Amino acid sequence: MKKTNIKKIAWIGNTFFRTGMDKLGYKTIHIPIRGQQVFTWDEIVEKTESIPDMVVYADRSIAPPLAGVENFPCLTVFYCIDTHIHSWYPLYAQGFDICLVSLKDHLERFAHRLPHSKLLWFPPVVMDNDVPLAMKKEWDLLFVGKVDPDLTPERMKFLDEVAKHVPGLHITQGEYRKLFPKAKVVLNIAERGDLNFRVFEALACGSCLLTPHIDHGLSDIFSDGVHLTTYKANNVADLVRKLEILLANKELREKIATQGNALIESSHRIINRAETLQDTILSMDVDVAIAARLEAAPLIRKNFMKTIYLHWAEAVSDPELKQKYLISSKN
Numbered sequence: 001m002k003k004t005n006i007k008k009i010a011w012i013g014n015t016f017f018r019t020g021m022d023k024l025g026y027k028t029i030h031i032p033i034r035g036q037q038v039f040t041w042d043e044i045v046e047k048t049e050s051i052p053d054m055v056v057y058a059d060r061s062i063a064p065p066l067a068g069v070e071n072f073p074c075l076t077v078f079y080c081i082d083t084h085i086h087s088w089y090p091l092y093a094q095g096f097d098i099c100l101v102s103l104k105d106h107l108e109r110f111a112h113r114l115p116h117s118k119l120l121w122f123p124p125v126v127m128d129n130d131v132p133l134a135m136k137k138e139w140d141l142l143f144v145g146k147v148d149p150d151l152t153p154e155r156m157k158f159l160d161e162v163a164k165h166v167p168g169l170h171i172t173q174g175e176y177r178k179l180f181p182k183a184k185v186v187l188n189i190a191e192r193g194d195l196n197f198r199v200f201e202a203l204a205c206g207s208c209l210l211t212p213h214i215d216h217g218l219s220d221i222f223s224d225g226v227h228l229t230t231y232k233a234n235n236v237a238d239l240v241r242k243l244e245i246l247l248a249n250k251e252l253r254e255k256i257a258t259q260g261n262a263l264i265e266s267s268h269r270i271i272n273r274a275e276t277l278q279d280t281i282l283s284m285d286v287d288v289a290i291a292a293r294l295e296a297a298p299l300i301r302k303n304f305m306k307t308i309y310l311h312w313a314e315a316v317s318d319p320e321l322k323q324k325y326l327i328s329s330k331n
Helices: 018-023 041-048 089-095 104-110 153-165 176-182 197-204 236-247 250-267 270-282 286-315 319-330
Strands: 008-013 027-031 054-058 075-080 098-101 119-121 139-144 169-172 183-187 209-212 229-231
Touching: 008 018, 008 041, 018 027, 018 270, 027 041, 075 089, 075 286, 089 104, 089 286, 098 104, 098 270, 104 119, 119 270, 139 176, 139 236, 153 169, 153 236, 176 183, 176 197, 183 236, 183 250, 197 209, 197 250, 209 236, 209 250, 229 236, 236 250, 286 319
Parallel strands: 008 027, 008 054, 054 075, 075 098, 098 119, 139 169, 139 183, 183 209, 209 229
Antiparallel strands: none
C-alpha cells in the first residue's frame, strides 16, 4: 500500500469517525468547539502543541470555525453534514483540499473548485456503542426525539395524526440506545428530506426501522423490505399500512432488523469511514494538492471565501471573532 507522510491530525468539532483514524495509526488531537469559536492556523498549532499534518473540521453547524483555512500549510478536510440547513457550506468548502458530504444529492453544489476525486459522498456513521440489546418489547411503534409545537410543529402535527391510527405509538426523548430495543418497530421522520443519522443508529441497534422514502442515497445503500421499510413521506395512511404488515409478522420484523444490522456492521461503522478517507489520501499527491491550493489561495478567497468571511464579520457579535473574519477576508 502507498504510504503517506500524514501522522498528526488536528481534529476540530464533532468526533464522528475520529477514533477510526487512530485505529489506522494516525494520532488525532481533538479540539472541541464550545459555543461559537474561530481558530486561526497559529491557534491550532498552539492547541495541538505541534504542527499538524492534516486539519479536519467535522461539522458543528455553526459559523465558520476556521479562519483563513485556504492558507493552512497542511492537508485540510471538511466533513459536511448540514448542507440542508446552511447554504454557504459549498462556498466555504472550496477553501479545503477534501470535502466529505453527507447528503448525496448535494454533492454537485460543491463542485466549483474541488475535483470529484476530492469530493466524496460520506453517509452518516454510527458510534461503536450503537449495538443491539436484548430487551422486552413494550411498544408497537416508537419515536424518540423532540416534539414541540414551537420548535418542531410539522413533526408534532404528523405524530398527532399517526397517534389517531396507532394506539401503540410511544413518543419519548432520552438515550435511544436503551429505548429502541424496547420497540417492535422504530419510527424515523425526516422533516427536511435528509438521510439522517437516525436511520443508521436504529439499524445499528438492531431495530426494525420504518422510515420515509427519501433521496440522498437511501436506496443506494438500503433495500426497502430487506434492510428497512419505507413509507411515503408525510403520508400517514401509507405509514399505517406498512406498520400493520410489520406488526402482524414477527418473523418478518426480525429478519429485516437482522439484515439491516448486518449491513451496518459490514459497511457503516467508524472504521469503514476512516478507511474511506485514508484511501482518498493515499490516492493523491498530498504535497502537490497543498501547494496548488496555497498558490490559488488569493483566487479562492476572492471567488469563494471573502463573501463568507465578511458576512460573518457582520453577523457575529464577539469583537474578537469579527476581527478574525475581517483579517481573513484580506489575507
